Amino acid sequence: MSGGERLRRVVVAGGGTAGWMTAAALAKTLGHVLDITLVESDAIGTVGVGESTIPPLVLYNRLLGINEAEFMRATQATFKLGIQFDNWKDVGESYFHSFGITGTDHWSAGFWHFWMRGQEMGKADEYGKYCLELMAARARKFAHLPDDKMNYAFQLDSSLYAKFLRELAEREGAKRVEGKIQRVERDGDSGNIRSIVLESGTVIDGDLFVDCTGFRALLIEGALHAGYDDWTHYLPCDSAIAIQTKSVGPPVPYTRAMAHDAGWQWRIPLQHRTGNGIVYASQYLDRDAALERLLGNIEGETLTEPSFLKFRTGARRSQWLGNCIAVGLSSGFMEPLESTSIHLIQRAVLRLIQMLPLREISERDIAEFNDQQMTDMLQIRDFLILHYKATERRDSAFWRQCALMEIPDSLQHKIDLFRETGRVFRKREELFVENSWVQVMMGQGIMPRSFHPVTEKLTDQEMDTLLGRISGNVERTVASLPNHEDYVANYCGANEAEAA
8 A cells, every 4th residue: 555545455364253343343433434354264263152341342332333132142141240259369268359339439539448447447347338239249130220320241152242243244344255364465665464365365455454363463473573572470371271061050240260279260151051261370280180170160061172272471562563453362362360351352443443544554653552552451461460469378389479479560569559558540541440459459468558538537427427328329229120130031131042
């Protein structure tokens, strides 16, 4: 593409969740001005395991004009109000990271400062009692509330989500080409990608290429050699096994993350089946032992063969290089502990649309895109590290390594600041809000030594009124909610045959 020509031809290399999220958003937003082609091979399958998401996906679906009930029915989805963490602080202990805001913040200090003062006065109940989403999750209840007063996400089948988005993208004009990529052709002058060549000999030219080829990163790394920052010294798990099981009970509105002596296990309830998986450090647990452990800790009949995955947690050094943008696993990998994989796809796609060039690609746009993407990933990285570092577990070599490891200065500052003053600050549109950090830090055993002096303005009666009003409102609202299972069945229920 020369400097004077309009950018028209966008080629998405690879399908799956990343590819079809990209194609659907581009087609819905710019399908009338862009020629969008997605290349994927049926021979490269995806495993339809349960996928846990976070609340920004609600907005993404709304931006695409997706009917939520139709989407949930098509993906066998349930609602999600947070994640229950078992055995992370120590064996036998649990805490809950909810999507909600706990209590009511004052402009000078977060609610947790008032809660700590209330604890000192002997007036405060446990912290979670002041959070609607957390208490609704415990009660296994859910409903859409006026003004979006209940924050939620989805637990869904990712392969069905890709299929749903494919239908949307093709309705909006995106074209799919079947075939495996054999090689990538580059322009001799600019070094940019000119075309991809399929095994069939088909040549697909483009002005802009989106690499959604997963861990293989055929374009951004295979052709352009972007480089990779490896973070396994902070996040030592490097392997996973996934398997689906038939549901044995009503789906709960939360995901479980259950730590074991060499990593952790997930359990994600969909409408008629459950997504299960084990994440582990192969240094401390071999594949056969990991599979045996997973199969020994699942509920219900298995529906699929185990799917095995090897990975390196980290990020591509340049996620936009020349005329190629990496989206999804080709851009890097964050283990699924806080359900951020689909969110990172979403952020990259929306950011690409915001920065899409009319003609010549701007190096300043590329630099800004890469800076924002890396900032997102570093902030998520730190949040994930917190779960491993802040632990009282010393029962295995894995947990001893985690407790003793050096951590980034950015995370150490956040931990020290909270421990000393109870303060948490959110920077640069950081994904995880202050209350997320508070819930995980306190859940993992980091308790502040002090709280904000503004809390001492409250008299005993005022503290009673504040805490009682908040917990009372939460209790009354939860009591009025229907069961999650019933709400899902009425709102977006899919029959069991469709789940097969």
